[in-house]
Amino acid sequence: MAIATTNPATGEVVATFDELAAEELEDKLARAAAAAASYRLTDVEDRAGWLRSAADRLEADTDKVAVMIVAEMGKTYRSAQDEVAKCVRGLRFYAEHGPGFLRDVNGDGESVGARSTFVTYQPIGAVLAVMPWNLPLWQAMRFAAPALMAGNVGLLKHASNVPRCALYLEELFREAGFPEDVFQTLLISSGKVEQVLRDPRVAAATLTGSEPAGRSVASIAGDEIKKVVLELGGSDPFIVMPSTDLERATDVAVKARTLNNGQSCINGKRFFVHADAADAFIEKFVAKMGALVVGDPMDENTDVGPLATESGRQDVEDYVQDAVDKGATVLVGGERPDGPGWYYPPTVLVGITPEMRMYHEEVFGPVAQVFVVSSLEEALREANGHPYGLGSNLWSEDEAERELFVRDVQSGMAFINGNTTSYPEIPFGGVKRSGYGRELADLGMHEFMNAKTVWVGE
Numbered sequence: 001m002a003i004a005t006t007n008p009a010t011g012e013v014v015a016t017f018d019e020l021a022a023e024e025l026e027d028k029l030a031r032a033a034a035a036a037a038s039y040r041l042t043d044v045e046d047r048a049g050w051l052r053s054a055a056d057r058l059e060a061d062t063d064k065v066a067v068m069i070v071a072e073m074g075k076t077y078r079s080a081q082d083e084v085a086k087c088v089r090g091l092r093f094y095a096e097h098g099p100g101f102l103r104d105v106n107g108d109g110e111s112v113g114a115r116s117t118f119v120t121y122q123p124i125g126a127v128l129a130v131m132p133w134n135l136p137l138w139q140a141m142r143f144a145a146p147a148l149m150a151g152n153v154g155l156l157k158h159a160s161n162v163p164r165c166a167l168y169l170e171e172l173f174r175e176a177g178f179p180e181d182v183f184q185t186l187l188i189s190s191g192k193v194e195q196v197l198r199d200p201r202v203a204a205a206t207l208t209g210s211e212p213a214g215r216s217v218a219s220i221a222g223d224e225i226k227k228v229v230l231e232l233g234g235s236d237p238f239i240v241m242p243s244t245d246l247e248r249a250t251d252v253a254v255k256a257r258t259l260n261n262g263q264s265c266i267n268g269k270r271f272f273v274h275a276d277a278a279d280a281f282i283e284k285f286v287a288k289m290g291a292l293v294v295g296d297p298m299d300e301n302t303d304v305g306p307l308a309t310e311s312g313r314q315d316v317e318d319y320v321q322d323a324v325d326k327g328a329t330v331l332v333g334g335e336r337p338d339g340p341g342w343y344y345p346p347t348v349l350v351g352i353t354p355e356m357r358m359y360h361e362e363v364f365g366p367v368a369q370v371f372v373v374s375s376l377e378e379a380l381r382e383a384n385g386h387p388y389g390l391g392s393n394l395w396s397e398d399e400a401e402r403e404l405f406v407r408d409v410q411s412g413m414a415f416i417n418g419n420t421t422s423y424p425e426i427p428f429g430g431v432k433r434s435g436y437g438r439e440l441a442d443l444g445m446h447e448f449m450n451a452k453t454v455w456v457g458e
């Protein structure tokens with residue numbers, strides 16, 4: 001895939017970038033190794049100060065960066081501003097709490113015959129981050145902020161369609177005062193990831209993206225015995241029980257499926273509605289999905305912009321066509337509009353069966369599948385029958401139902417009466433084919449640290 005900025009609203013190629021030549025890549029890896037050797041010994045309060053400075057700079061750049069995000073991947077300007085604000089919050093969160101997460105944890109020395117014993121968290125070196133385009137700043141930031149706070153060095157291989165966002169991040173950290181080469185962007189194709197990951201100067205990797213990319217990186221990391229964190233796909237269940245406020249639940253259902261133009265791993269994608277609430281839910285949901293404004297992502301009245309790539313839109317169309325061919329019914333949407341740009345309307349389908357591809361896979365666009373169920377147990381059986389297990393959502397006022405949901409749902413995150421969202425303050429991640437490991441909070445920071453046990457005798 002060429003490294004280029006192509007505006008999804010017009011299809012116009014705005015800028016192209018050369019991939020790093022072999023000697024340039026070698027130079028960057030050598031610089032990363034040199035930076036890692038000294039950066040790991042820097043004072044944690046200095047690191048926190050650089051993170052604060054990055055937050056202030058990014059906040060001041062909000063509008064400029066939001067325009068850049070819109071031009072590279074097509075989300076609405078409002079949503080791009082929110083993404084920048086979340087990155088600022090993440091940087092400030094790790095500046096404030098990172099030093100606490102890095103404190104030694106004392107153990108019971110006496111029971112192991114020591115004067116003292118403790119665990120001390122130490123950086124591991126250069127970490128490669130292979131990142132997707134859908135939240136081009138936030139996905140990279142939730143790796144970068146904890147990694148830099150931890151004393152690790154970052155190497156970012158971003159998706160090939162967001163090179164400007166990738167280069168901006170390198171510049172941001174440099175200008176914020178981080179030592180030279182502590183965070184570098186590698187403009188390389190996915191075919192070069194193996195070489196970088198096998199390089200002995202690279203200690204570990206984190207990948208956010210599709211299942212095939214995750215499988216490839218995990219098997220290389222396994223072969224090299226290097227730590228890897230995987231944040232892969234999702235087809236999150238959104239379960240609606242009769243006790244809930246359907247006005248609120250449908251407002252959030254619409255947001256859940258169309259946020260980021262329907263291209264988020266944690267979008268609610270499969271809606272399981274109890275039969276007693278089904279007619280009312282479907283009527284409201286379809287009306288609200290159909291009322292969304294699809295159009296120019298820079299227009300403040302737009303709710304849903306274009307999909308990020310032409311091939312991405314084709315994939316969405318193919319999923320819908322496959323379902324319709326096999327008997328599904330489209331209640332709203334389902335037809336691409338004429339004209340330039342990779343637009344696709346909010347779409348609701350019923351009558352989805354296991355013969356259809358979307359039943360088992362992930363549709364990365366604003367397409368909702370609605371299923372009517374007769375009990376929470378049936379909803380959970382269906383939800384858990386999917387190969388993915390990223391986020392999950394329950395709408396219910398019933399305590400027993402909430403408890404059953406939390407205990408039984410097979411997902412890394414369970415949200416009740418609220419939309420699944422990532423926050424710097426709480427861990428994020430999945431189970432099953434959605435990947436393993438955690439990002440954010442203290443867990444995300446400790447993933448790429450050596451929890452070193454220290455035993456001190458008399």
Ligand code: NAP
Binds near residue numbers: 217
């Ligand atoms: P993708 O094709 O897997 O690309 C993601 C990144 O991996 C890009 O940098 C890509 O580089 C690289 N890549 C692709 N194939 C690779 C391979 N074989 N070896 C090494 N690197 C490879 O995914 P996408 O289509 O951009 O993103 C959508 C997917 O990401 C969805 O499945 C979504 O659910 C998932 N996602 C998950 C999370 C989460 O936190 N769980 C968050 C966001 C998105 P190139 O661009 O150069 O191909």
